[in-house]
Each structure stands twice: as C-alpha cells, then as structure tokens.
Amino acid sequence: MTEKKALCSGCDIYCQVLAEVPASGKVGDVRVKAVDSRPLMANICMKGVHAPSGFGHPKRVTRPLRRVGARGEGRWAEVSWDAALDEIANRLSDIVAVHGSEALAVSTSQWNTQTDNGAARRFMNLLGSPNWISGVAICAGNTAAVNRLVYGWYPYPDFPKTNCIVLFGHNPKKHSWTPIYNAIRRAQERGAKLIVLDPRRSENAELADLWLPLRPGSDAAMCFGWLKVILDEELYDKAFVQRWTKGFEALKARVEEFPLDRVARLTGVAPELIAQAARMYAASGPSVIPWTPITDQQRNSTSAIRLMCTLRAICGYLDVPGGEVLHGFHRDIIHESELEMHEALSATQQAKQLGCEAHPAFTYRAMARLSGPAKRVWGYEWPNLITGSYMANPSAVFRAMADSDPYPVRAFFTLGNNTLMSFANMQLIQRALLKQDLIVAVEHFRTPTAQLADFILPGDAWLERNALADGFGWTSIYRPSQKVVEPPGECRGVYDFWRGLAMRMGLSEAFPWETNEDVLDYRLQRLKQDFASFAAEHAYHMNKLEYRKYERTGFATPSGLVELSSELLEELGFDPLPYWRDDPPHDPAFPFSMFMGVRDDEFFQTGHRHIASLRARKPDPLMFITVRDAAAVGLGEGDWAQVVTRQGRVKLKASLRADMPDGVIRVPHGWWLPEREEGDGTLSGAWEYADAQICPDDREHLDREQGIPHLKGIACRVERLTDAATVKQPSTPYVASSASAGADDPHAA
Ligand code: SF4
Known part of the structure; x- marks a missing residue:
C-alpha cells in the first residue's frame, strides 16, 4: 500500500497525517491515519479520519x-x-x-x-x-496584525520548552485543535504549569493548576489586573523593559487605573486568584500565552491582544527558548x-x-x-x-x-x-x-x-x-x-x-x-x-531558530522597540495605550450573556455536517445552559428553544450543563442542514440555525481599532419553542426585498 504525507485541512491546524492511496483512485476510499499513533503523539482527530467520506459524498459539486x-x-x-x-x-x-x-x-x-x-x-x-x-x-489574522503593531511579528509559542501555558478561553481537545491539546499535555507531563481563563469549567480548566472563571468578553480587564500585580511587585524583566520598550511609564500610569477590586468587578474573578495567576505567569520563567480564538472576537479585542503582547514582552518571554518566538521568513x-x-x-x-x-x-x-x-x-x-x-x-x-x-x-x-x-x-x-x-x-x-x-x-x-x-x-x-x-x-x-x-x-x-x-x-x-x-x-x-534576534536588528516597529504605547495608533486617531470599554448598559429584556463562535468537536466552522458518521454524534445544534437557567425559562434537556438578541433569533436544542456558569449561554457556530434541499426559503436551514443571524455589528458591538464583532458576551434571552409552526418558521426569509439602508442594523441611528 502506497502512503503519502498529507496535511489535513479539516481545520486550521494542518495535522501532518498519512494517507493510504486506494486502488480505486477514489477520494472516498482513502484511509487517513496519524503519523505517530502513540497517545499524546497522535495528531489527528475524528474530522481528519472521516474526511474522505466527506470528499466522496454523492452531493459534492464536481462540475461547474x-x-x-x-x-x-x-x-x-x-x-x-x-x-x-x-x-x-x-x-x-x-x-x-x-x-x-x-x-x-x-x-x-x-x-x-x-x-x-x-x-x-x-x-x-x-x-x-x-x-x-x-x-x-x-x-x-487580526491577532497577528495587532501583534505586528507592538513588536513587528506574531510570535509562535515554544510548547516543548515552556514553563507555563496560559489559555485565555481557548480549549484545545482530543478532537479539536488536537496538536495543541497534545502539546499542552506533554508540557504538563514534564512539569509545565497551566493557567486557564474560561467562564466554563472546560476540559483544560479541569486539568489546570489555576482556573479563573472570568466573565465572557473581559480578557482586557483581566490582563490589566495581571499587569497591576506584575508592575506593583516588580516581577517584570527590568533590563528588557529599559532597553527594548517604548512607553513603559505611560503604560504604568494606565495600569494604575485598574486596582484589583475594579478588575474583580469587571471580570467576576476574586482578586486573590487574579494575583496568584499573575504571579505564577511572571515567576515561572519562559511562558506562553498561545493564540486564542476568544480574544480575537471581543469589543476590547485590540486592547486585550496588545495587553497580552505587553505581558510577554515585559516578562522577558519574547523570542527566547520556552517563550514565544519571532520566526520571520x-x-x-x-x-x-x-x-x-x-x-x-x-x-x-x-x-x-x-x-x-x-x-x-x-x-x-x-x-x-x-x-x-x-x-x-x-x-x-x-x-x-x-x-x-x-x-x-x-x-x-x-x-x-x-x-x-x-x-x-x-x-x-x-x-x-x-x-x-x-x-x-x-x-x-x-x-x-x-x-x-x-x-x-x-x-x-x-x-x-x-x-x-x-x-x-x-x-x-x-x-x-x-x-x-x-x-x-x-x-x-x-x-x-x-x-x-x-x-x-x-x-x-x-x-x-x-x-x-x-x-x-x-x-x-x-x-x-x-x-x-x-x-x-x-x-x-x-x-x-x-x-x-x-x-x-x-x-x-x-531555518535554524535564532533567539533574541532583536538584539541584532531591533524590532520591526517604527521605533525599533516594543511599542507599549503606540504612536502609530495615535496618529490614526486612537488611544495610544490599551484601554477598557464598559459593556453596553444592561437591558432587562435580554437577561442572559451569550458567547458564540465555539465549535463542536465534530465540525469546523460551517463544514462537516454532511458527513454521516460525524453528524450521528451531533445531529442537532446544541445550546449549553445551566440547569437553574433552563428551569427559569421552562426548558428541559433536549427541548427546542430560540435565542433572541436585538439582531435576530436562532433555533437551538437545549443541553443542560454543569460546566457553565449561571446566566451564560453557549451558542454553537455555523449550523445549517446540508441534507435539506435548496429552495425551501431557509437556505437549507441557515435561516433557522446559523448563529450569524443573532450577531450584531453595530458600533457598540465592534472593536474600535479593528471593527470586528463582539462574539463573547452578547445580551440575549432564551424562549422555549412549543408551537410546531413557530419552530418551522424561519426568522428571515431568504428572498429579501430591497430593504432600506441600515434595516438590518437594529441599532442604526
Ligand atoms: S485537528 Fe483534526 S481537523 Fe484539524 S487538522 Fe488535525 S486532523 Fe484535521
């Protein structure tokens, strides 16, 4: 049997896998397997294994x-x-x-x-x-661009050598971002610490040294809290800060606005726990804050990403073994x-x-x-x-x-x-x-x-x-x-x-x-x-990795330094320092906070739902809700409900969970029904199940510098669906009339 080396692109991690060339020459008959099948070495998930049946699906478009x-x-x-x-x-x-x-x-x-x-x-x-x-x-992509604003490249975490891993909401699992999951487990096996910041008691939270159950969307506030501790207790790399940063004193003044009791109010995490985590990160030696799809999607995203950049820079973890490495070309x-x-x-x-x-x-x-x-x-x-x-x-x-x-x-x-x-x-x-x-x-x-x-x-x-x-x-x-x-x-x-x-x-x-x-x-x-x-x-x-390249070249920023305060952003009309924007005022009509964009193991983005073996494991879009909250809105396990925001509504099945905090709902990303024929007025179920229809992009819900939407912490309500006619009714028909400008923006002035 001939084998080929392939990179699975079932998600954005690109696991290196082996693929057996079938005698039939048909993609549906390919067998995909891990390069190394040992536990914690097997970089492959169910989406990779089942990919051939998806590509060989009879409904695939094979002619223009x-x-x-x-x-x-x-x-x-x-x-x-x-x-x-x-x-x-x-x-x-x-x-x-x-x-x-x-x-x-x-x-x-x-x-x-x-x-x-x-x-x-x-x-x-x-x-x-x-x-x-x-x-x-x-x-x-947006995280990479914001990192460039601070020190000119997006650094890559050195999992094999790191002493401490910080997961801001990211939750790599055996079947989701598998290589990261394996890398974290291997690092923990050799003694690396794990700090998890996640509203859910996620799989990684269960395995962490510290779990900080922060409010959705409060990453920037949490980073301010960590910096307050690290600066007050002088836990940063003073030599690096003095030689290689710009704007340290201004940053310090901004951080002073965030005493831990304020950060605790903003994040919902106790001050002692915030301080403990900050000390663990700063005192561990080379540590990593790997990319997270959570901070990417918040109304304070740019500030939060810049603050993470600041943490890795001032603690001396930039471009060092075990820290985060600036690769270059x-x-x-x-x-x-x-x-x-x-x-x-x-x-x-x-x-x-x-x-x-x-x-x-x-x-x-x-x-x-x-x-x-x-x-x-x-x-x-x-x-x-x-x-x-x-x-x-x-x-x-x-x-x-x-x-x-x-x-x-x-x-x-x-x-x-x-x-x-x-x-x-x-x-x-x-x-x-x-x-x-x-x-x-x-x-x-x-x-x-x-x-x-x-x-x-x-x-x-x-x-x-x-x-x-x-x-x-x-x-x-x-x-x-x-x-x-x-x-x-x-x-x-x-x-x-x-x-x-x-x-x-x-x-x-x-x-x-x-x-x-x-x-x-x-x-x-x-x-x-x-x-x-x-x-x-x-x-x-x-290339052979070279560390601390900046000592030879400087950083790829206008000043050649790590720009903790950014003249570039100031010239563009923004605050040169990271900052915090409070949430929009509470609206009692939308009492829950919802985070969305989170994927199921079986699917990536809007794909994979046509693969029978994966769909059998997860036939319906599941909304996670606590037992207490479900009872409050009259929902039982498996009941259909709709989540309503000021933008729209989406139909989901209730999954009662013990790992969620009360008051918080999880909405799955990217659902439609590939098995449903075209022309039914819902675009194959997209107008019933797709989360994009409840996600606003008005000014209050956009990050200022990037203009990307807030997907972590949107106000919503949950309603039980009991009437069959209501259940079948799409929230918006696909044949839209020429609606007036802004009609799709309920917040338009
Ligand atoms: S984690 Fe799964 S879907 Fe993603 S690249 Fe690896 S095998 Fe493919």
Missing part, C-alpha cells in the same frame, strides 16, 4: 454550475470550465469598467483552500482591488507574501480599502506604516502574517455591497468560504449578496452562500492537491502535503481559477506558472529542489 433560476431557487445547469471562466471574466471586466477595480470583493477560507500560492491577492493587487476579506479577520523558500505582490497595488487603491478610515488596524492604512521596519528586520516590506495584515473590514465590505456606501461593490467571489454564515449580521450579508451583479463560489457543496451564486465552480480537496504550508505565513516551518488521488470530475484547485481569470483579463505575464505544481517548484528553487523531491525528503523544513 451556472445558475438558471432565481437566486436561492436551486436551479442550475452544467457548464464547462472554459465557458464559465469566459463569462466570469467578461462580466467582471464590465463591472470594473463601470465601477472601478475596487468593485470586486473576495472572501476566502484558507484552511479549506490551503495555499493558493498568493494567487488571489496577486490577481486582486494587479487588477487594483484592495477588498479582500476572510474569517481570519476574527480568527488569528524562511530564508530559502519563496513565501506567499512575496507572491501576493502587495507592492503592485497603488497607494490610491490601498486608500480605498473598505473600512480603513473607521477601523484601520489590519488594513493597508495601518500596516503599510510598518513596511519600512519590516524590510529592515525581515527583509520584505509586506509580511502578510496569517493572511491578516492587509484585509478590508468585513462589515464595511458588506455595507458597500448592499448600499454602495461609500462606493459600489458589484462582484463577489467566495472561495471555500460560506460567507453568509461566517461573519456578523447575516441579514446584512444576505442583502449584500442579493445586490451583486456577479457572485462566484468555488466550493465542494451548494452551501447557503453558494445557493445565492451565479456560478459554483467545483474545488479540489486537501487529499487531491500538492501544497506547501508555513502556518499561513506565521512561521518559517514549511511542510509539504502530497496529492493522494486525483480530484473527482472536474474539481480544480483555486490556483487554476485565478490563473484562468488572469489569462482572460490581460494579466497573463504575472502568472507564468501553468500549474500549481509549477508554482511550488518555483518557490523551492533556492533549495535546488522541486516539490516532488522536497516532499519525498522532508516532513518539514525550517
């Missing part, structure tokens, strides 16, 4: 489809790739001629498409559109940032990036100011870490699509990204999609978003393509993923899509590589290897 009915009606005709690309190129050219290049917006999910070798941004930059969005705006492999050609996008077009005026943190407007320092330290002006450094603001893009404000966006491409359900304010997103002259979806299935498209182009899957992964530009560790089988039918990789368009739109010179493999060979040429030999020889390839 052109819409022949109304949007959402579910009537399609097969078309050839050439005919589809010809028409898409013609229609896009017409739109650009009338409205300008910025009238194209693109949304992608890189964990689904894996690398596109920079092709999407390359095409957009050469065409002249800055309007690229992605789920990484609320998941790691691999010296000998051409990185995707370079392939993206951001330098080709003019300053005029960069300035048109949607949302950059109000919320510049991860847009060109802020990040371009780091180009000089990036060149000085990392040798390249445009490091696009986790592809999150040069993004448009998603809400601003959807408003431009819906209302032509500040200018029209009339063409929308969505690649492996179920856009409708992946951002806040689903009502707005649907209205935005329905206003488009051209929607193209590169997809495996007719997702709720694809159902509204003009074209669905069949994409390939990770078992069907060769790829190189570098942690989305985060690290200098490159890993190959070998194609195991050919894609079924006419499924193709996204590189082919972008090159196909480029060839038709006068951009062929910038796409000299005919195939994805040609690009991979080009990227490896400095190693004097082609992709095939590289993949055969290496499980991974990386």
Whole structure:
C-alpha cells in the first residue's frame, strides 16, 4: 500500500497525517491515519479520519454550475470550465469598467483552500482591488496584525520548552485543535504549569493548576489586573523593559487605573486568584500565552491582544527558548507574501480599502506604516502574517455591497468560504449578496452562500492537491502535503481559477506558472529542489531558530522597540495605550450573556455536517445552559428553544450543563442542514440555525481599532419553542426585498 504525507485541512491546524492511496483512485476510499499513533503523539482527530467520506459524498459539486433560476431557487445547469471562466471574466471586466477595480470583493477560507500560492491577492493587487476579506479577520489574522503593531511579528509559542501555558478561553481537545491539546499535555507531563481563563469549567480548566472563571468578553480587564500585580511587585524583566520598550511609564500610569477590586468587578474573578495567576505567569520563567480564538472576537479585542503582547514582552518571554518566538521568513523558500505582490497595488487603491478610515488596524492604512521596519528586520516590506495584515473590514465590505456606501461593490467571489454564515449580521450579508451583479463560489457543496451564486465552480480537496504550508505565513516551518488521488470530475484547485481569470483579463505575464505544481517548484528553487523531491525528503523544513534576534536588528516597529504605547495608533486617531470599554448598559429584556463562535468537536466552522458518521454524534445544534437557567425559562434537556438578541433569533436544542456558569449561554457556530434541499426559503436551514443571524455589528458591538464583532458576551434571552409552526418558521426569509439602508442594523441611528 502506497502512503503519502498529507496535511489535513479539516481545520486550521494542518495535522501532518498519512494517507493510504486506494486502488480505486477514489477520494472516498482513502484511509487517513496519524503519523505517530502513540497517545499524546497522535495528531489527528475524528474530522481528519472521516474526511474522505466527506470528499466522496454523492452531493459534492464536481462540475461547474451556472445558475438558471432565481437566486436561492436551486436551479442550475452544467457548464464547462472554459465557458464559465469566459463569462466570469467578461462580466467582471464590465463591472470594473463601470465601477472601478475596487468593485470586486473576495472572501476566502484558507484552511479549506490551503495555499493558493498568493494567487488571489496577486490577481486582486494587479487588477487594483484592495477588498479582500476572510474569517481570519476574527480568527488569528487580526491577532497577528495587532501583534505586528507592538513588536513587528506574531510570535509562535515554544510548547516543548515552556514553563507555563496560559489559555485565555481557548480549549484545545482530543478532537479539536488536537496538536495543541497534545502539546499542552506533554508540557504538563514534564512539569509545565497551566493557567486557564474560561467562564466554563472546560476540559483544560479541569486539568489546570489555576482556573479563573472570568466573565465572557473581559480578557482586557483581566490582563490589566495581571499587569497591576506584575508592575506593583516588580516581577517584570527590568533590563528588557529599559532597553527594548517604548512607553513603559505611560503604560504604568494606565495600569494604575485598574486596582484589583475594579478588575474583580469587571471580570467576576476574586482578586486573590487574579494575583496568584499573575504571579505564577511572571515567576515561572519562559511562558506562553498561545493564540486564542476568544480574544480575537471581543469589543476590547485590540486592547486585550496588545495587553497580552505587553505581558510577554515585559516578562522577558519574547523570542527566547520556552517563550514565544519571532520566526520571520524562511530564508530559502519563496513565501506567499512575496507572491501576493502587495507592492503592485497603488497607494490610491490601498486608500480605498473598505473600512480603513473607521477601523484601520489590519488594513493597508495601518500596516503599510510598518513596511519600512519590516524590510529592515525581515527583509520584505509586506509580511502578510496569517493572511491578516492587509484585509478590508468585513462589515464595511458588506455595507458597500448592499448600499454602495461609500462606493459600489458589484462582484463577489467566495472561495471555500460560506460567507453568509461566517461573519456578523447575516441579514446584512444576505442583502449584500442579493445586490451583486456577479457572485462566484468555488466550493465542494451548494452551501447557503453558494445557493445565492451565479456560478459554483467545483474545488479540489486537501487529499487531491500538492501544497506547501508555513502556518499561513506565521512561521518559517514549511511542510509539504502530497496529492493522494486525483480530484473527482472536474474539481480544480483555486490556483487554476485565478490563473484562468488572469489569462482572460490581460494579466497573463504575472502568472507564468501553468500549474500549481509549477508554482511550488518555483518557490523551492533556492533549495535546488522541486516539490516532488522536497516532499519525498522532508516532513518539514525550517531555518535554524535564532533567539533574541532583536538584539541584532531591533524590532520591526517604527521605533525599533516594543511599542507599549503606540504612536502609530495615535496618529490614526486612537488611544495610544490599551484601554477598557464598559459593556453596553444592561437591558432587562435580554437577561442572559451569550458567547458564540465555539465549535463542536465534530465540525469546523460551517463544514462537516454532511458527513454521516460525524453528524450521528451531533445531529442537532446544541445550546449549553445551566440547569437553574433552563428551569427559569421552562426548558428541559433536549427541548427546542430560540435565542433572541436585538439582531435576530436562532433555533437551538437545549443541553443542560454543569460546566457553565449561571446566566451564560453557549451558542454553537455555523449550523445549517446540508441534507435539506435548496429552495425551501431557509437556505437549507441557515435561516433557522446559523448563529450569524443573532450577531450584531453595530458600533457598540465592534472593536474600535479593528471593527470586528463582539462574539463573547452578547445580551440575549432564551424562549422555549412549543408551537410546531413557530419552530418551522424561519426568522428571515431568504428572498429579501430591497430593504432600506441600515434595516438590518437594529441599532442604526
Ligand atoms: S485537528 Fe483534526 S481537523 Fe484539524 S487538522 Fe488535525 S486532523 Fe484535521
């Protein structure tokens, strides 16, 4: 049996797995297994094991489809790739001629498409559109950009050598972010401490040295509390602070505003426990605060992320063994940032990036100011870490699509990204999609978003393509993923899509590589290897790690120092220091606090629900609620309920839990029913079950600097559903009329 080395992209961790090549050559017959099956070494979860049956599913789209009915009606005709690309190129050219290049917006999910070798941004930059969005705006990409503001790169945690791990709400499990789960367990086995901050008594909280059950959304306040203790007790690295930071005294003054009794009121955690945790972190020696999808999604997100950066910097844990390491680029492999050609996008077009005026943190407007320092330290002006450094603001893009404000966006491409359900304010997103002259979806299935498209182009899957992964530009560790089988039918990789368009739109010179493999060979040429030999020889390839590089180069910030206070943010009109914004006033109509965006083990984002073996384990979307709260609203285990916010309502099944705090509800992310046929008025259940319809994106619920939504701690109420007619009624029909501007924003002035 021939085996290939592949990187699972069932989620964004990319476990290295082994895949047995089946005699049938069919993706559904591939067997996926762990490279090392020993406990705590087996980096694979159920989604990886069951991936082949998902890719071999009979409902997979394997031929290009052109819409022949109304949007959402579910009537399609097969078309050839050439005919589809010809028409898409013609229609896009017409739109650009009338409205300008910025009238194209693109949304992608890189964990689904894996690398596109920079092709999407390359095409957009050469065409002249800055309007690229992605789920990484609320998941790691935004964190990377904010880290760049403080010290110029996003550091990578050194789990094997660390002394203490701090999980802010993140809860890696055996079947969710499995390699992180295993790395934490191995670190604990050799004596590393674990501090967990989570409203739930999560699996990691059960295994922690300290568990701080903080209120959802209060990460920034908690960090202020830790800093208060660390500064008062002088537990920080004074030599580092003196030589390598800027703004320490100003920060100290800001931290003085957060005595522990105030922090305790804001976070709900006792002052003694806050102090104990801060001391443990600061006194343990090199420690890590790994990326968390929780802090990414709060109205104080930018401040919270900056405060975490501050903690790792002043405690001396930056770029040291056991701490968090600034990788920089691999010296000998051409990185995707370079392939993206951001330098080709003019300053005029960069300035048109949607949302950059109000919320510049991860847009060109802020990040371009780091180009000089990036060149000085990392040798390249445009490091696009986790592809999150040069993004448009998603809400601003959807408003431009819906209302032509500040200018029209009339063409929308969505690649492996179920856009409708992946951002806040689903009502707005649907209205935005329905206003488009051209929607193209590169997809495996007719997702709720694809159902509204003009074209669905069949994409390939990770078992069907060769790829190189570098942690989305985060690290200098490159890993190959070998194609195991050919894609079924006419499924193709996204590189082919972008090159196909480029060839038709006068951009062929910038796409000299005919195939994805040609690009991979080009990227490896400095190693004097082609992709095939590289993949055969290496499980991974990386530079020898060099620590404390800043002593040689300084940091990649305007001052060359760790910027605890940011002149860059001040120039953009923001507080130069991290700060705290109180929650909106309590509304008795919405007595519960809800956190959302949390995934079930069986599914990642909006995917996987078509895989029978996974769905059998979790057939319905479950709302977690305590026994006391459930009793208060008349709910029993398994009863259907609706969670209502000022934005909308969603239907969920009650799961009574002992690990939740009273007053807090957990809403699962990304639910729809792939088994339900199109055209029923709910977009296959999206308008019944998708959490995006209860998530607001008004000013009160957006982080100021980034403009990303608050998903941790939204006020809501819970109502029992008893009437069958009510249960079946979608909260919003998919055929929206041309609603007036702002109709989807209940908070609009
Ligand atoms: S954790 Fe699971 S889904 Fe994610 S990459 Fe690993 S095997 Fe795939």
